[in-house]
Amino acid sequence: MIITALIPSFLFISGLVSNDGLVAFLSSIALLLLARLWRNQVSYSTVALLGIVLGSAALAKLSGLLLWPFAGLMLAILAWRRRSLGLFVRATTLAFSLAVLICGWWYIRNWVLYGDITGLNMMLDAVGRREPGFELQDVLGDFQAIRWSYWAFFGWANVPVAGWLYRVYDLISLVALIGLGFYIVQAIRGRRWNDLLAIVFLSIWSSMIILGLIRWTLATPGSNGRLFYPAISAISLLLARGWLQLVPQQGNAKQWTVLGIGIAFLIIAGYVPFFVIAPAYARPPFLSLEEVGNYVSQRMNIHFEDQITMLGYEVDRREVKPGDLVWVTVCWKGERKIEEDYFVFVHFLVDHDLIAAQKDTYHGLGSFPTSLWPADVAFCDRYPLVVPDTTPDSNQGLLSIGLYHRTGERVQVYSEDWQPMGDSIRFAGPRVVFPEGQQRLNYDWGHQVALVDYQLDKTVVVPGESLRVSSYWRALQRMPADYVVTIQVMDERGTKIGQSDIALSVEGQPTSAWQPGTIAEDHRTIQISPNAAPGVYEIKVGVYEPSTVQNLTLYRNRQVLSDGGLLTLWKLRVLSGQPLQE
Template sequence: EGFRLSYWAVFGWFNVLASPWVYRFFDLVVLLGVVGLPLALIRATKKPETVSFSSLALMLIWIAVVGLGYVRYNQLIEAATGRLVFPAIACSSILLSWGLNQLPPQRWAGAFVALLGVTMFVIAMIIPFWYIAPAYATPLPLAPHELESIPNQLDARFGDEIKLLGYEVEGDVFRPSELVYVTLYWQGLTAMERDYSVSLIVLTPGGDLIGQEDSYPGLGSSPTSGWTPGDVFADRSWVRVRRRADTPTIGWLGVSVYHLPTMERLAPWRKGQPVDQVFLEPLEIVSWEPEDHEVSHPTAVNFGNEIDLIGYDIDEARARPGDTVDVTLYWRAREEMGQDYTVFTHLIDDGGEIWAQSDDQPVRGDYPTSFWDPGQVVRDQYELILPSDIPPGEYQLELGLYLAPTAERLPVLDDAGHMLDNRVLVGPID
């Protein structure tokens, strides 16, 4: 998607886009050109004197070389941008034009191509004024009556210079490589000589950085040295979720302010207390396609009419002292949950003694149950390290869920809704 957009019309630091119809127009142009190429080749074989096949082969070889270079580059560096194939743009444009020229009747071919060229010229003339200039226009201060309508108001301050009055995130669920647009409502508290930068990050509960974008306010159009103390303005920024982010997960959207030449951060405060980072809200990040789970041990266990355990995998059914037993659980949400449950996985002997355990929220704590959608299947992995003194014998896994603040377990229910237990046993493990 990023390649497609940036090949035709992406500006700034991959943050200024044209309207969707612009990209659909170019999609149509490419589609028609590709459809017309077989016709062009057929006609060329009938009249070989009209085509230089050596030139055609050279263009195709060059497009292939550039394409392979693009693929290899993206294996090393995440950069799905169309500009990387611009060295072959002349060849690809000639071939597309050749294909387009085959579609209309020959007496209209010249007029068709000319009309297409004029249309593209008009689009190119409109874009700087319709899309680029407004994106870099200096934001105007909010009027006094607009201050009360600032969404998600908060009390966050950066040093004694800047205050963050509120924010608004566009969207609820995001996917790797997608942009998260957020509008920040800034207020200058004092006149500033420095031009500060704003850093937006996306951080998982486990501490993995899966997104970061740094820029000046207003994408450079509103330097802090020009702020009038007391004025409030809305700054629409964005951060891209990294393409290789593990999903599903929760990513906390964080904001910080710093001076780029010295990398000195303005001390963040929240509700009058110093904090390490000002976090706004958690973002739900899921994969592009539904995952196809192959479960080796299907089950049907109902936990409190909220979550089903639909299966599990155990990598080490036979293990030795000191080994790690990898356990994968497959959960399915029955309904939306307003609470975050903790999963317990205990390796127990016949007497119920626990020899290894792992208690954590699902997906290493990165995807709490309160974010699950009804019907969603979540793959959840745990590692159990066997102690060196564990005696030989047959063991079982004790599984379940509980609320950490109260230690109250979700009951296991039968089809009639009657409680059977507050755990389920699976195995054995020898």
């Protein structure tokens, strides 16, 4: 099982406090025991051990319950093969009685506490559910992330390996699948039924886990390749069988193939911890004050109270397009030993101090919090900012950097000569520009109609004032209904201060009369409530069918977005005051 042992993600998960490794181990033992029962005389000690494993697997993880119907099916086939109904009754009674004794209390507890024998609904309430309308075809949008994380994805799905390595894994998986197909054809032609049954045995279990993962993906966005791991030993055996089928069957070709695969997997498994995972979590290197100048273009000495000094900064670009990633380098020095772990924030501000992008984290992106800083030691930190693709153009952006306590209270900032500067330091940031001749947005609702652009006449208002919103739409296919576009202005708690719901139309034609590719312009005025409190609000857009008043599922690049079918276009700042008389 060298393949299983050297899959980087499985090694990573095995080093964590996680039930994934345990359920993979117990599932592998269950498969081994079932194979032993199939090949040898039925031993009730083996059946009893199988029952213990089934109960332990169901206690370790809910997916371990899938072993129960699989084991029942295998025992039924075994009894049919031996023409013994009594064997089936005795074996299943012994195995499942022991399994229930081991894990039954847990499921009874779930029923008593939650009214749900599996406790699954409570978990879904905690991790979040899919939006209504997410269907089987949408699971394909998660397929890349699932298969990549099966092989090599680390952290909280935020530390990938190089893209070429994923392509290698895809290629060897495809090769194995082709080889397995040839093996099955040859087994059928040669009437090697035992060989074929072994493939069927492994394939049934793998398919059950795959179906379970699909069911989970339909229920919640938390799908990951590690959820395949109960079938990892079966998948590895199928991969190996496929590879070996494609090499010459004479001589030492098989041995050399196994050795080559093992060495390749070993090299990758040895490379990942030191050259992928370790750098991602390494703390920044210590620098002398002279070396700081090699990392930043702007030097300064800004004090955060009397504990921390900001030595300089650098922004990696002067212009950004919506959707771009911007890196901001900031150099720091602790003036003395710090007991508290401060948070650092980096905000990218556009017109009217609206936040386009932000990063709130510990220093070192979590690897070097302030309580670990030695006194009088300098280092430089890099912060990634992703500019939303809905960001409006801006003549000049600003970057705002500061520190705050765990309570949220910000640390006061002082200039080099100790003059108060407020609770953050601001400096010029990149300008937001739009690429010419390109479609700006790629959001669609129900794969029916897509939003391709929008414009606002203002981003700051006073209560009672109006906001002009223009949006531009494209039909993706013939639509079965006359859809309505809703644009809502609300705060983070969902309190609305303005809303407009108008059916989309082109020259009086509703969406049901549009041809694919039809372009529509929608211009509307939204009246802001005269009772709106000062603050920052979000402008959201959705599409719904009037008969249901249910927003269609929102997609971006065919990926489902979980936000109730509402897309946040941009933000609106409401000031105190009276609207201007026109």
